[in-house]
Amino acid sequence: MKAAIMREFGGPEVLHYEDVPDPQPRQDQVMIRVKACAMNHLDLWVRKGLPGVKLPHILGSDIAGEIVEVGQYVTDLRPGQRVLLAPMHFCNRCAQCLSGRQNMCREFTVLGNGVDGGNCELMAIARVNVIPIPDSLGFNEAASVPLVFLTAFHMLTGRASVRPGQTVLVLGANSGVGIAAIQIAKLLQATVIATAGDPQKMEKARELGADYCINHYQQKIGDEVRRITSTAGVDIVIEHVGEATWNQSMKSLKPGGTLVTCGATTGSQIGMDLRFLFSRQLSLLGSYMGTMGELHEVLKHVFSGRLKPVVDRTFPLHDVTAAHRYLESSRMFGKVVLNL
Numbered sequence: 001m002k003a004a005i006m007r008e009f010g011g012p013e014v015l016h017y018e019d020v021p022d023p024q025p026r027q028d029q030v031m032i033r034v035k036a037c038a039m040n041h042l043d044l045w046v047r048k049g050l051p052g053v054k055l056p057h058i059l060g061s062d063i064a065g066e067i068v069e070v071g072q073y074v075t076d077l078r079p080g081q082r083v084l085l086a087p088m089h090f091c092n093r094c095a096q097c098l099s100g101r102q103n104m105c106r107e108f109t110v111l112g113n114g115v116d117g118g119n120c121e122l123m124a125i126a127r128v129n130v131i132p133i134p135d136s137l138g139f140n141e142a143a144s145v146p147l148v149f150l151t152a153f154h155m156l157t158g159r160a161s162v163r164p165g166q167t168v169l170v171l172g173a174n175s176g177v178g179i180a181a182i183q184i185a186k187l188l189q190a191t192v193i194a195t196a197g198d199p200q201k202m203e204k205a206r207e208l209g210a211d212y213c214i215n216h217y218q219q220k221i222g223d224e225v226r227r228i229t230s231t232a233g234v235d236i237v238i239e240h241v242g243e244a245t246w247n248q249s250m251k252s253l254k255p256g257g258t259l260v261t262c263g264a265t266t267g268s269q270i271g272m273d274l275r276f277l278f279s280r281q282l283s284l285l286g287s288y289m290g291t292m293g294e295l296h297e298v299l300k301h302v303f304s305g306r307l308k309p310v311v312d313r314t315f316p317l318h319d320v321t322a323a324h325r326y327l328e329s330s331r332m333f334g335k336v337v338l339n340l
């Protein structure tokens, strides 16, 4: 099969589109022909080098395609079905997995991070990862869903326990997590303030349902949040930007508010005045992916059309280096998808 394979860490030039051996599926696995694989910032981090990544490596977390073959122990799926893949690897036998907390499993990792991903034509994968999709959902749209919608859903529900009527600040409306978080928070009847970097992105954030929008390059997020909320602040901040916005995110919280973070795109070292944390009784929560139960729950809303994936543009897999350069430019609004 063809694959985009990397044998060393570095810039986009370390990715090579070439022939590699086909995977050999086990009898309890399903073989997928990959049609679309959406990119995430994780692809860039892994390409540059993360601990635990073995070389050679194949990137790609968000995969949609068609079943070509099912092992003899898989009785409820058939070749030809259109599917997406749960973007994670877990043991499916430890106490955490069996309690439905797959993202706390000791073997837990994201497809394309600790294990090979979907920047290739064929994938052999466990039955539990394979989720049929409705005909109404295209492969590019389906591939744009799993990682970011699961991440945002877990942040808002599993971690921050959002309630109707609360106000949520979503950083980076043009990012995958931002696009998902705006829609999920609105679906759960919260008021949403989103931030974006230019007027076009702000307008798109409003189209997704954001009630208010802040230009995070021209306005101070904390000051604008105070103005919008009549000095009250927000109940929940959805963070993934890191260093560049952390202080403003903290300032935006009302007393007793919750900041939940799933990333550090602009850097991971933040400073914090502990007196601000305890005197305002703030909660700081980490969040990583989500559970299989949450994935099935959020997908119901996607399949029914209440939550909409946003595709920015597609690249053929053989242009994977151009796709990486485009993602690094941060010009997109929505997902960049590789096609096979």
Ligand SMILES: [Zn+2]
Pocket: 090, 091, 092, 093, 094, 095, 096, 097, 098, 105, 106, 107
């Ligand atoms: Zn486990």
